[in-house]
Amino acid sequence: MTIEELVAAARNGSTRAVGRLLSLIESDRRSEVLAVVGHHPVRTIGITGPPGAGKSTTIAVLVAAYRGQGKRVAVLAVDPSSPYSGGALLGDRIRMAAHVDDPDVLIRSVATRGHLGGLAEGVPAAIRVLGALSYDVVLIETVGVGQSEIEIAAVADPAVVVLNPGAGDAIQAAKAGLLEVADIVAINKADRDGADQTARDLHAETSAPILKIVATRNEGIAELVEAIDAHLRADDPERRAARARAQVLSLAQSALRVHPGLDGLAKRVADGELDVYSATRALLGGPDPG
Template sequence: MTIDELLAAARTGSVRAAGRLLTMVEDDRRDEVLAALDPVPVRVVGVTGPPGAGKSTTVGVLVTAYRERGFRVAVLAVDPSSPYSGGALLGDRIRMAAHVNDPDVLIRSLAARGHLGGLSAAVPAAIRLLAALGYDVVLLESVGVGQSEIEIAAVADPTVVLLNPGGGDAIQAAKAGLLEVADLLVVNKADREGADRTVRDLKAETDVPILMLVASKGEGVDALMDAIELHQRADSGERRAARARSQILSLALSQLRSLPELDDLAAAVADGSTDPYSAAARLLGRP
């Protein structure tokens, strides 16, 4: 099938066609797919945080909440890449299995494939594709490995950072740079001991809204939905431009790292035959 035929099939509900298009935007046919799409606005909500914070469970309850409001929802879960196959290790999240048979929910794992920042380089293209296919909300779950998560803020609005109570998570999140990109902070598993102290610690570190959630029981979901909606209504052209700038810089850096001349320039700097400033200029194609 041609790309136009796949788009037509995906818009009428073909999950297989949508999957094939998403595969294309992960490989060397990305530009072909993008050329066939008109820009369509879409809500993008990012969910990130340390491993074990309950990101997949939280995304699952957000899917349920959005579906109850009549939205078509897509989930992009960005996984660590397999060192052998380059594919997504975790597959379509088991904890989101309740939505697998819903035709208005699409769940897709994307491999990070070594791209810095915790996101797959295909994510911006995948979001544009999903918007063109009629999805109202894209929930973006990132790898969850610490400071590299800051790139999610270039794509999502808002960025929801999940933390667990106790264990010094608030301080660790501050050290990892997660608080710098959080639009909303959520203390998940808030029925556990130490939740109130974690909230107090966070309030000492940041002034962004802090919510409490028990995702496994669905407690606090309505308040989180309201906070997401409030944040999205406050978005501005200036903030959108700042996110776009960060996104461009991140993708450009990823491409620069793959240029074959980088190794030669690095060797020249290492042996003293050139300096890093000149090498950087040459890498960018400047005289």
């Protein structure tokens, strides 16, 4: 099948064709796929937070809420291939089981090939393909901890940080830089002791709206959906440019890590033949350092 035929099949409901397209954008045929699908902005919501906070459960109830509005929903799980997140993906998939037979819900994991830092290269393309295939909402879950949770802010708007009552999660989220990128904070399991105190503590750390939810009982989800909608209504060219800027920087970092000249330059720096600044300029396409 040509890419045009795959897109047509995907638009006619073939989940196999969707999967094939999402695989092609991880290959050297990415630009072909992007040229065919064009530019179809799609609302992209990031869900991140410490392990165990209830990200997957929150996503499951958000999927249900958007399906209730008749929207088609895609979930991308970004797997940072971290030793700390091993196995989590399977558990997340099981929790999403309620939706796996719904043809209007797509669940897909995106590999990150062990990148430390840098946006998973396939994510912006996957979002564009999903937009072209008439998905109305893309939910991106970052599994595990670390840099990928921050990078998510480059593609998602809003970035929703899910955490639990108690000082531990709040401090951890602050330290990981999550509160700096949070557009909305959802305190999940808010029926537990300390939720109000956690909300007060967080108000001192972030100007983002702070909501209390109990995802397993669907409590506070309507309010979360409304907060997401309000954030989307407030989007403007400046915010879009800031996200694009972060995406470009992040993809550049990922590309430089696999640059064919990098190892040779590094060896010359290590041997004292070249200073690290000249090597950096050479890596960035400057003149041959000689």
